Amino acid sequence: MQALRQPRLLAQLILLLLLAAVPPVMTAIDEPFYTSLFTRIMIFAIAAASLDLILGYGGMVSFGHAAYIGVGAYTVGILSFYGVDNGFIQFPLAVLLSAVFAAVIGAICIRTSGVYFIMITLAFAQMLYFLGISLEEYGGDDGMPVYRSEFGGLLDLYDANHLYYLVFAVLAATLYFGHRLVNSRFGMVVRGMKSNSLRMRAVGYPVYWYRLTAYVISGTMCGVAGALFANWSEFVSPDIMHWVRSGDLIIMVIVGGMGTLFGPVLGATAFLLMEEYLPEILEGTAPGAGEHWHFVFGPILILIVLFAKGGIFGLFGGRERGDD
């Protein structure tokens, strides 16, 4: 049992088992709301882990990844609008379209780096956001309701537990695939480019194509999160593509622990739980305080980043063999 000698791997397995136990426990104590809450948390965990592939491992600060959540969500939403509820059509198409968008946007953004990369990814995401607003037929800035995907009787996504386990399975697959990827030849190239892209070029890597591929993989996985999100919320609106959403994803990655894949899962959990409960808790301390929860939220995030080196996941010790 290799896992037992690696505290981080062990922590991951335990936390995944805990996540797997959420629906039966919540059903038993009759608190279905938490099943829904954790479904949403896992959806953002998928998106954050995807972002971590290029942000944490590749050093590419994409400030526009919410755009791909939007592409995935709108694919499901628009198909649903035309009566195509078949998930076997919706999901592959969501994958394909987010890959295409990521390839086109990436082909331009990848030519830049540093602050320019941040700004241009942000700009493209905002373009998609305004595109969403301009789609009057699909609700414009009000958005539109969405029917949940049908999987030919295999799954009933209107059953909260089915939806939960679908999302759980995608999250587990994302983490496993991500783990294989970052340790593969391709993953070593991505990490090498973060460390020293001049050196990578000098030893013979066409850096552009590897960066673009990493960006497309990451964006596509975010698109899957988007398709799941449309199912969870039964609704799509441009709001999911707003730049603040992209910023949230970055915060989840950093707070959870960059370059760890699982850290962003913890980051998404901490972020969304605080967003959910901080107002309530504050309201309990002083009436009216709840609406100013952001003033507590921000400093908490900053404290985590400052004092938990390597984010929340860093607290589990046993840093994996690092590379930057």
Add this chain to the structure above:
Amino acid sequence: MTEPVLAVEGLVKRFGGLTATDDLSLSVTAGEIHAVIGPNGAGKTTLIAQLSGDLAPDDGRIRFAGRDITGLRADERSHLGLARSFQITSIFPGFPALDNVALAVQAHAGHSFRFWSPARRDAGLREPAMAALDEVGLAARAGIVAANLSHGEQRQLEIAMALATKPSLLLLDEPMAGMGIDESARMIDLLRGLKGRHTIVLIEHDMDAVFALADRITVLVYGRAIATGTPAEIRANAEVRQAYLGDAHVG
């Protein structure tokens, strides 16, 4: 006469008003160590950067291994057999030494669009990487994170990374820069060991090293090659003595 490995003709590079490479021509023969010397700011690093493809010249042509490579990117030139080391150490500081070299091996072991098998357990990468580390005398340090290696060891590591790409021409930009006496001596031994088996363009400030190692020397002043010849010819060249070497130094 056989065609030179590297032939530079009329190379020009300007930075604003400054001509860093001024109508420079140079040829490097197979198997030789060709030293390029010149005072600080003479344009040596700028020359290497144009040869490696990191910097585009404003004019002139570079032929390598029988073809014009002037328009090729650095990574394309690497695949034709060019490898460089940098004046300012350029490694992957957070990776163990072996990973540094394995990345260089991997770049020349087919494409890297392989997403599944763990690269660190790939003997096809690890073994050649270990051999290259061994060649520069770093085998015992393979597991040390590169940032924790001494300065001299980092410079050796850079040579190992260059060797790992199986180059036909090595471009070494001041491999002894910043080294102590012992470290320099080790590097000179290392370079002597490469002599004959590799064609090398060597930029170096240490004149003792240059005269000990080089088969031919080109002297660069203000971006121009003012002389090329054997070490003996260069020692005897009046223009070179005046422009650069200083009589005392040549002795």
